[in-house]
Amino acid sequence: MIVNDGADGAKSLIRLQGAIGKGDAASLDSALARVRQVATSTINGVPFITIELDSPGGDVVEALDIGRIIYRNFLMTLVRPGRECVSACVFVLMAGAVHTPADGARIGLHRPLLVSWSHIGAEEAHARYNGLMAYLRQYFQQLGVDDAAFEMMMRTDSDGMRYFSPAEMDRLHLRGEDPAWEKFYHSTWAAANAPAGPMEAKQVAATLPEMPKVDEIYRSVVFMPGAYHAGVDYFAGVDLPNAKFAWASMDDGEWRPLWISGDLAGTIWALMAAIWSWLRPVWWFIAILAFEILRARPWPGDPGSRHGAEAWRLDGLVSRASTGATGQA
Secondary structure, eight states, X not given: OEEEOSTXXXXXXXXXXXXXXXXXXHHHHHHXXXXXXXXXXXXXXXXXXXXXEEBOOBOHHHHHHHHHHHHHTTOEEEEOTTOEEEXXXXXXXXXXXXXXXXXTSEEEEOXXXXXXXXXXOHHHHHHHHHHHHHHHHHHHHHTTOOXXXXXXXXXXXXXXXXXXXXXXXXXXXXXXXXXXXXHHHHHHHHHHTSTTHHHHHHHHHTOXXXXXXXXXXXXXXXXXXXXXXXXXXXXXXXXXXXXXXXXXXXXXXXXXXXXXXXXXXXXXXXHHHHHHHHHGGGHHHHHHHHHHHXXXXXXXXXXXXXXXXXXXXXXXXXXXXXXXXXXXX
């Protein structure tokens, strides 16, 4: 949705809100074309256009296509305080020339969910999944995001969420400037201030960054359903094949919780998430065991305890002995 086309000289603003579905990349392209016709605010000859995000994720391939558009056009990305950009939305956020999630924004990632369709064998489904993960790692690297962010994503269950603290976002480069934008900005500034400025600036501007397109075959095997807010259908607008499918868990692989974090709060959060991921499969057994232990615990003075039972038996013996003695007398 175009919030401000920039015709009045202000910064152009386009808002991407809700679940990401097939066709959203084409809609963004159309919106950009309209904004470029009237926008007047620029930075070193590049239209100053900001993409505001508030999304729980969705279609991974579509999110990556949107990220490619943002990256190629040096668009800015923004998440305001109190808003969220989680799951596949983060792939869009990190593509911004300057990506700015505010301190009060919720930014989180989890491992993409493998969806194994009936017309694809398990081996082929896993091969496609692994192919997309290889693309994602390169995507992170090209955008200057620390490899640790990718590792954290892959260590987080598909039905969980790894939220990042402000300190972590800065350390992992989930917030800041894209390396390609920094290079472009300094190059165009130097060219514009050189003796042959305008011509050299045009030559530099012609070398905009590119990113390999993600293969469409991945769309049928992977999904990032976001934060699972009640009452929201995260499959809305996503073009999924009309076929029976089964969820295939990737949780039994080699990934383990990452204990290293940028700050104390992040470390505590990672520890709690790791403990819960280990206990979740057997929480009911632990609850029953704890209940039985508490029920059988020998409390002081409790007749059910060992010492209480012994005292009860002793009282009984004394009472019977007294009764017997009285009868004999």
